[in-house]
Amino acid sequence: MTIHYRNQVRRSGVDARALKAAMRKLLESVDEPDAAISVTLVDDDTIAVLNREHRGKNNPTDVLSFPLEPEHFANERLLGDIVISVDTARRQAADYDAPLQREIERLMIHGLLHVLGHDHVDPQERRRMEAEEQRLAAAIGMPWPYGEE
Secondary structure: OEEEEEEOOOOOOOOHHHHHHHHHHHHHHOOOOOEEEEEEEEOHHHHHHHHHHHHOOOOOOOEEEEEEEEEEEOOEEEEEEEEEEHHHHHHHHHHHOOOHHHHHHHHHHHHHHHHOOOOOOOHHHHHHHHHHHHHHHHHOOOOOOOOOO
């Protein structure tokens, strides 16, 4: 298992070791113990550029996922890239009255599920993805921040 981690936000307050440990647990929980994934933390300006280039949306977002075609390299399956905006995560954490670290972990879960092919376009897909998000949150000891709708 390889986790490529990069934090481009100075003094973000994010605990890199804890984040990588959480990702290791998440990969084990989705039965990908030999996979490789990239997690990059950026600011709103950077993620807005990526959002415009890849989704045609001219605004920042909280998380973007870039799945790779299933490839194996050096006995690892390369899953893809997850890019998280620390700026947006910080605002959302404040809205949920949650620590920034937890919000980054929540976004990492969401991004991982997108990398693995989950989506939330139609209501049935959304329910499946939300159930999987809750399962993965429990796997890393994270209280789920959302109430039932």
